[in-house]
Amino acid sequence: MSHPTKQFKNPVLNWIEYRLPIFSLIDNSVGSGYPTPKNLSYWWNFGSLAGFVLVIMIATGILLAMQYTPHETMAFSSVEHIMRDVNWGWLIRYLHMNGGSMFFILVYIHVFRGVYYGSHKKPRELLWIIGVIILFIMIITAFLGYVLPWGQMSYWGATVITSMLSAVPVVGDDLTIWLWGGFTVDNPTLNRFFSLHYLLPFTILGLVILHVWALHEHKSNNPLGIDVQGPQDTIPFHPYYTVKDLFGVGVFLIFYLYFVFFAPNFFGEPDNYIPANPLLTPPHIVPEWYFLPFYAILRAFTVDIWGITAKLQGVVAMVMAVLLLAALPWLDGSRVRSMSFRPRSRIFFWTFVANCIFLGYLGGQVAEEPYVILGKISTAYYFAYLLIILPFVSRTEDVDEVPESISAAVSKQ
Amino acid sequence: MKTIRTTAIAAALILGVASGAQAATDAKEPETRDWTFNGVFGYYDEAQLRRGFQVFKDICNACHGLDYIAYRNLQAIGYTEDEVKAIAAEFEVRSGPDEDGEELNEDGDFLTRPALPFDKFNNPYPNENAAKAANGGSLPPDLSLINKARIGGANYTAALLLGYPEEMPEDAHIPDDKHYNDYFPGNAIGMPQMLFDEVVEYEDETIPMTAEQYAVDVTAFLQWAAEPELEERKSLGVVVMVFLFVLTWLFYKVKQQVWRDVH
Amino acid sequence: MADTASTAPEMSGDDGNRRDFLLNATIGVSAVGTLAAIWPFIDFLSPSADVLALATTEVDISGVDLGMAITIQWQGKPVFVRHRTAEEIETAVADDAAELRDPQADADRVQNPDWLIVIGICTHLGCIPQGQKPGEPRGEWGGWFCPCHGSHYDTSGRIRKGPAPLNLAVPPYEFLSDDTVKIG
Numbered sequence: 001m002s003h004p005t006k007q008f009k010n011p012v013l014n015w016i017e018y019r020l021p022i023f024s025l026i027d028n029s030v031g032s033g034y035p036t037p038k039n040l041s042y043w044w045n046f047g048s049l050a051g052f053v054l055v056i057m058i059a060t061g062i063l064l065a066m067q068y069t070p071h072e073t074m075a076f077s078s079v080e081h082i083m084r085d086v087n088w089g090w091l092i093r094y095l096h097m098n099g100g101s102m103f104f105i106l107v108y109i110h111v112f113r114g115v116y117y118g119s120h121k122k123p124r125e126l127l128w129i130i131g132v133i134i135l136f137i138m139i140i141t142a143f144l145g146y147v148l149p150w151g152q153m154s155y156w157g158a159t160v161i162t163s164m165l166s167a168v169p170v171v172g173d174d175l176t177i178w179l180w181g182g183f184t185v186d187n188p189t190l191n192r193f194f195s196l197h198y199l200l201p202f203t204i205l206g207l208v209i210l211h212v213w214a215l216h217e218h219k220s221n222n223p224l225g226i227d228v229q230g231p232q233d234t235i236p237f238h239p240y241y242t243v244k245d246l247f248g249v250g251v252f253l254i255f256y257l258y259f260v261f262f263a264p265n266f267f268g269e270p271d272n273y274i275p276a277n278p279l280l281t282p283p284h285i286v287p288e289w290y291f292l293p294f295y296a297i298l299r300a301f302t303v304d305i306w307g308i309t310a311k312l313q314g315v316v317a318m319v320m321a322v323l324l325l326a327a328l329p330w331l332d333g334s335r336v337r338s339m340s341f342r343p344r345s346r347i348f349f350w351t352f353v354a355n356c357i358f359l360g361y362l363g364g365q366v367a368e369e370p371y372v373i374l375g376k377i378s379t380a381y382y383f384a385y386l387l388i389i390l391p392f393v394s395r396t397e398d399v400d401e402v403p404e405s406i407s408a409a410v411s412k413q
Numbered sequence: 414m415k416t417i418r419t420t421a422i423a424a425a426l427i428l429g430v431a432s433g434a435q436a437a438t439d440a441k442e443p444e445t446r447d448w449t450f451n452g453v454f455g456y457y458d459e460a461q462l463r464r465g466f467q468v469f470k471d472i473c474n475a476c477h478g479l480d481y482i483a484y485r486n487l488q489a490i491g492y493t494e495d496e497v498k499a500i501a502a503e504f505e506v507r508s509g510p511d512e513d514g515e516e517l518n519e520d521g522d523f524l525t526r527p528a529l530p531f532d533k534f535n536n537p538y539p540n541e542n543a544a545k546a547a548n549g550g551s552l553p554p555d556l557s558l559i560n561k562a563r564i565g566g567a568n569y570t571a572a573l574l575l576g577y578p579e580e581m582p583e584d585a586h587i588p589d590d591k592h593y594n595d596y597f598p599g600n601a602i603g604m605p606q607m608l609f610d611e612v613v614e615y616e617d618e619t620i621p622m623t624a625e626q627y628a629v630d631v632t633a634f635l636q637w638a639a640e641p642e643l644e645e646r647k648s649l650g651v652v653v654m655v656f657l658f659v660l661t662w663l664f665y666k667v668k669q670q671v672w673r674d675v676h
Numbered sequence: 677m678a679d680t681a682s683t684a685p686e687m688s689g690d691d692g693n694r695r696d697f698l699l700n701a702t703i704g705v706s707a708v709g710t711l712a713a714i715w716p717f718i719d720f721l722s723p724s725a726d727v728l729a730l731a732t733t734e735v736d737i738s739g740v741d742l743g744m745a746i747t748i749q750w751q752g753k754p755v756f757v758r759h760r761t762a763e764e765i766e767t768a769v770a771d772d773a774a775e776l777r778d779p780q781a782d783a784d785r786v787q788n789p790d791w792l793i794v795i796g797i798c799t800h801l802g803c804i805p806q807g808q809k810p811g812e813p814r815g816e817w818g819g820w821f822c823p824c825h826g827s828h829y830d831t832s833g834r835i836r837k838g839p840a841p842l843n844l845a846v847p848p849y850e851f852l853s854d855d856t857v858k859i860g
Contacts, residue, residue, distance in 0.1 A: 077481065087716075243672075257650070258654070262650055485729050656705075670698060
């Protein structure tokens with residue numbers, strides 16, 4: 001960064017800026033010094049909204065940790081203590097609980113937006129990969145957090161998910177015991193999960209900073225997917241996008257707080273209000289809704305092939321379902337970023353979105369026909385889209401005419 | 414168009430969850446009742462909660478605890494401080510070590526004292542094993558969170574309490590120490606029918622002393638026990654929503670102003 | 677940020693005024709909302725309802741014989757309740773005239789002269805003085821003696837000798853009946 005120190009009327013600000021150019025940093029990040037494509041749609045609101053929720057999650061989480069006790073005999077009642085006796089405890093907890101669901105809604109939309117508009121394509125590959133890592137750590141963090149209230153779903157969810165590690169050949173069982181710190185999910189497990197659940201959000205925060213840094217290097221992609229050619233294509237971030245983001249925050253808060261105040265347990269499971277009982281499994285274990293598509297993929301593998309157990313196949317497939325996204329910049333070989341100009345890709349993309357939602361539906365069903373076979377088909381499409389359809393279609397389809405520049409497209413409207 | 418798509422995705426995600434939550438059982442679906450605490454403007458009818466407490470204390474508390482509620486919490490449903498003290502004093506709790514550090518009396522029993530408002534509700538059994546032993550192996554669940562911990566919530570609780578038909582279906586096979594219930598998953602429940610007409614004496618003569626009324630009242634009380642914050646939450650929620658609509662509208666107007674020259 | 681040059685398009689005349697009004701209204705409403713939203717986060721840290729429920733303690737003093745004392749817990753602190761003998765009361769009153777480090781009349785320290793109720797924490801560095809149980813040292817003035825640094829308190833709980841700067845504090849309390857005291 002060259003040294004574009006700003007000049008202020010206020011001498012105190014000048015004194016600080018001269019020594020630590022924080023004001024120009026802010027200005028160049030989210031201020032008038034950050035040129036942004038002038039044609040960003042509301043789909044570009046979801047990144048800042050996710051950041052907003054991350055802050056809410058950390059703030060409420062830090063408070064909850066002050067009243068929460070990570071111990072098998074006290075965890076459940078300490079959560080009830082927060083809900084009943086601590087001032088505003090119910091509000092802080094419900095904000096945190098529903099904030100998790102909101103975080104995933106926002107991030108999933110953010111991811112799909114990136115796929116649709118080719119935001120992962122050159123030169124933003126690393127920006128995208130950091131995003132995929134954030135998603136992966138988010139999934140782990142959410143899982144760890146769900147264990148903390150130590151209700152029936154917490155306990156059995158933890159048991160089922162951690163048991164996946166036992167699918168690892170040779171060392172699987174030892175690995176699982178290492179993860180548990182015991183022979184079942186128990187007090188040591190709860191303690192380490194609490195510790196990690198507190199740590200990982202800060203890792204996410206660090207990655208988000210990298211994510212935003214990478215974003216600022218080549219600036220935002222845009223719905224046309226074409227590069228910014230000059231000042232006529234951009235507007236300053238502030239006030240244009242600050243106010244647009246704030247409007248987004250308002251709309252989002254209405255959605256979010258509706259659940260917090262009027263349906264706080266909508267995304268939850270009644271069973272998690274029963275204290276954990278290691279001797280009694282609830283009849284129908286389901287993960288949180290945001291894991292359901294992955295859960296369906298996990299369950300889609302039922303036959304051992306070439307000596308590889310179905311269990312291992314399912315676990316690997318589930319992990320790959322997330323990690324494979326990191327390869328998207330190369331799987332999508334189109335010379336045009338935005339699917340607005342790629343009619344065939346568009347069809348398969350929306351089928352992919354619908355398929356993900358359908359996988360989520362299947363993940364919530366009992367493991368019986370017809371859900372098992374539907375789960376297999378749906379899982380097959382998930383991977384076929386990423387590994388076959390997208391690489392092939394993106395390289396062969398006829399693309400529509402792409403506008404010359406952002407400003408030309410905007411003025412045409 | 415794009416907004417419609419967003420909404421559709423959100424709706425689909427949510428529907429996926431809602432349908433996923435349904436578990437298959439052979440129990441009947443409880444009927445939906447019109448509770449005062451339903452909806453955005455939901456509230457508790459304190460008189461009803463006090464009647465429900467009376468039913469809880471006289472009937473349910475014989476086997477069920479209410480571990481997360483303290484006697485002092487009863488002030489929230491309209492009992493005065495002195496009434497709460499009197500209610501608490503009906504029960505004995507373990508007093509803990511005396512001045513000499515003794516926890517047991519000469520007979521080896523725990524020292525007790527009358528309960529005080531800050532004590533948690535009396536649990537009828539000293540521990541889970543004692544509770545099971547006294548109930549033919551079934552553990553009467555703690556009722557503090559029962560309405561939150563069951564699919565169907567208050568509707569389910571009320572239906573279950575009344576769900577003992579005079580004649581059980583001929584094809585039902587219920588073990589000797591269990592009872593037939595229409596709404597209980599699997600139909601074989603440890604709890605016998607407990608609510609009958611006129612088993613609890615209400616002070617207010619305008620309220621019918623029927624099993625139906627008792628069930629509704631005690632369920633409302635249990636809803637309060639599970640969600641004591643409900644009234645505060647919903648009423649604050651209404652204020653917050655109104656505020657957010659105004660704020661979002663303002664953001665929208667400012668956004669339009671700022672963007673006017675770009676469009 | 678207010679001082680940074682805005683590249684926002686300039687407005688003029690009535691239009692500019694309307695925009696200013698809208699902007700100010702929005703900033704004002706957001707500020708109110710933000711402040712209101714912060715409050716639950718601050719208040720979360722205040723003592724919770726179960727802690728506040730223990731803010732007052734009722735004590736049955738009918739079993740405390742003349743000359744004896746009991747220690748009870750109030751807000752996590754030891755409170756000394758001593759049933760004073762006529763002799764102890766007499767000395768305490770007589771010593772009102774003595775040279776005191778923290779002058780206070782006995783009458784100002786008790787509601788009922790028979791009962792002295794003080795917080796049992798030495799005002800020097802927070803130890804719990806001895807003298808509650810028979811056989812424990814009560815110091816040169818027959819009240820309490822703090823073994824940590826040798827502070828002596830009299831039968832009114834006043835500091836008479838040693839490093840403590842103040843008399844033993846009197847908690848707020850009231851007699852609900854002859855036998856019951858509510859502390860707090």
